[in-house]
Amino acid sequence: MSSHGPAVPLTSRAGGALSGVAHVPGDKSISHRALILGALSVGETVVTGLLEGQDVLDTAAAMRALGAEATRDDDGTWRVHGVGVGGFAEPARVIDCGNSGTGVRLIMGAMATCPITATFTGDASLNKRPMARVTDPLALFGAQTVGRAGGRLPMTIRGAENPVPVRYAVPVPSAQVKSAVLLAGLNAPGQTVVIEREATRDHTERMLAGFGAEIVTEKTDEGRVITLTGRPELRPQTIVVPRDPSSAAFPVCAALIVPGSDVLVPNIGLNPTRAGLFFTLQEMGADLAFENMREEGGEPVADLRARYSPALAGVEVPAERAASMIDEYPVLSVVAAFATGKTHMPGVKELRVKESDRIDAMATGLRAAGIAVDEGEDWWTVHGRGHGAVPGGVTVQTHLDHRIAMSFLVLGLASTAPMTVDDGGPIATSFPVFGPLMAELGAVIEG
Numbered sequence: 001m002s003s004h005g006p007a008v009p010l011t012s013r014a015g016g017a018l019s020g021v022a023h024v025p026g027d028k029s030i031s032h033r034a035l036i037l038g039a040l041s042v043g044e045t046v047v048t049g050l051l052e053g054q055d056v057l058d059t060a061a062a063m064r065a066l067g068a069e070a071t072r073d074d075d076g077t078w079r080v081h082g083v084g085v086g087g088f089a090e091p092a093r094v095i096d097c098g099n100s101g102t103g104v105r106l107i108m109g110a111m112a113t114c115p116i117t118a119t120f121t122g123d124a125s126l127n128k129r130p131m132a133r134v135t136d137p138l139a140l141f142g143a144q145t146v147g148r149a150g151g152r153l154p155m156t157i158r159g160a161e162n163p164v165p166v167r168y169a170v171p172v173p174s175a176q177v178k179s180a181v182l183l184a185g186l187n188a189p190g191q192t193v194v195i196e197r198e199a200t201r202d203h204t205e206r207m208l209a210g211f212g213a214e215i216v217t218e219k220t221d222e223g224r225v226i227t228l229t230g231r232p233e234l235r236p237q238t239i240v241v242p243r244d245p246s247s248a249a250f251p252v253c254a255a256l257i258v259p260g261s262d263v264l265v266p267n268i269g270l271n272p273t274r275a276g277l278f279f280t281l282q283e284m285g286a287d288l289a290f291e292n293m294r295e296e297g298g299e300p301v302a303d304l305r306a307r308y309s310p311a312l313a314g315v316e317v318p319a320e321r322a323a324s325m326i327d328e329y330p331v332l333s334v335v336a337a338f339a340t341g342k343t344h345m346p347g348v349k350e351l352r353v354k355e356s357d358r359i360d361a362m363a364t365g366l367r368a369a370g371i372a373v374d375e376g377e378d379w380w381t382v383h384g385r386g387h388g389a390v391p392g393g394v395t396v397q398t399h400l401d402h403r404i405a406m407s408f409l410v411l412g413l414a415s416t417a418p419m420t421v422d423d424g425g426p427i428a429t430s431f432p433v434f435g436p437l438m439a440e441l442g443a444v445i446e447g
């Protein structure tokens with residue numbers, strides 16, 4: 001949906017220890033992919049634990065617009081009746097992906113090798129984000145695109161009538177670009193090869209294999225070389241979506257900085273291509289444990305236990321870890337404010353093209369809250385003040401960015417004075433139960 005109604009200011013304040021069990025919702029990345037691959041298989045895919053955030057609901061609506069069925073049972077189970085690889089129907093209306101880069105980029109990939117035309121749009125944030133990174137490789141398959149200047153939405157894609165397979169080295173570390181190319185490759189006869197220098201989240205590869213596609217990943221000097229054989233018959237699956245590590249990050253980080261806290265966040269997906277934040281927090285001295293490590297539905301899963309950590313210290317976050325924690329830098333920068341010393345975060349240019357320019361949004365808000373931040377095009381450094389020494393006491397702008405909103409609300413739970421965000425509405429895109437879940441732990445967040 002392109003807009004979420006009037007702005008919803010929210011204020012958080014220090015109100016005592018956080019404790020209890022936080023059941024965060026399903027993984028956003030896996031939820032999008034479950035709907036899209038379900039729509040591309042023949043028969044019924046059953047999904048439990050799907051994230052019912054607006055980003056994913058917009059992808060479900062898009063799958064319906066393209067001819068698949070996607071329905072929800074009363075108990076929250078989702079059923080997708082797919083149309084098969086290459087079977088998408090031409091949508092009668094513009095496809096509105098709301099706030100979701102993942103949704104629009106993966107769907108553009110999936111339709112680009114079908115002989116249909118579709119027009120995509122999004123909200124004010126999504127319509128500013130770069131799409132050429134996806135439409136450039138899609139053109140190699142034979143798709144044609146007309147969009148706004150700079151490769152921005154709204155944008156119309158005419159899918160290739162006779163798609164050809166592609167060999168493509170992804171120029172930026174992006175799972176969305178990699179996934180768009182692989183999904184386009186599904187309906188191209190022959191082998192599509194995607195090469196990525198830095199490993200990004202591999203849910204598309206894992207799930208394609210689960211649906212029965214022939215897909216092989218080799219580690220070479222060039223990086224990861226992923227080869228997909230086109231035109232498979234995808235077999236419908238039963239998918240149990242693990243809980244989202246990117247959402248778990250918020251109660252975990254809050255527990256580390258609020259004195260006396262002890263929080264358990266169960267069943268969190270810990271795919272190594274997603275878990276970088278938790279290792280970084282441990283390096284900073286966080287009291288964070290992975291309990292009950294196991295494998296569920298092809299993904300590693302654990303229960304996270306986070307306790308107040310009075311002696312956090314700033315660290316150098318290795319640039320090569322960036323892709324595995326790219327969405328977690330905003331909340332890491334909040335923890336860094338409560339640590340002593342500098343936390344330096346290099347190799348993070350991609351943060352500038354998310355729902356907002358996340359380096360700019362966080363640096364501006366942190367400075368207003370009394371924390372020194374240095375920044376360059378692809379790095380930033382937070383100068384921590386330590387526990388009890390973060391002033392807060394300001395209103396910050398969230399720029400239609402859910403992670404900026406949640407990060408500053410976490411900061412306000414431990415700063416000297418309360419923090420207000422101008423608009424908490426976008427939180428519903430990825431973590432619709434953030435407010436009640438944090439309240440249940442004892443957090444004071446008021447509208």
Ligand SMILES: O=C(O)C1=C[C@@H](OP(=O)(O)O)[C@@H](O)[C@H](O)C1
Nearest residue numbers: 029102173174175176177326327
């Ligand atoms: O593939 C995905 O599900 C995602 C990939 C990442 O984006 P990029 O591919 O742009 O890095 C991430 O920021 C986003 O939240 C989800």
Ligand SMILES: C=C(OP(=O)(O)O)C(=O)O
Nearest residue numbers: 099100101102103327354
């Ligand atoms: C970057 C994000 O999402 P997307 O790119 O799907 O909008 C995010 O959820 O932090």
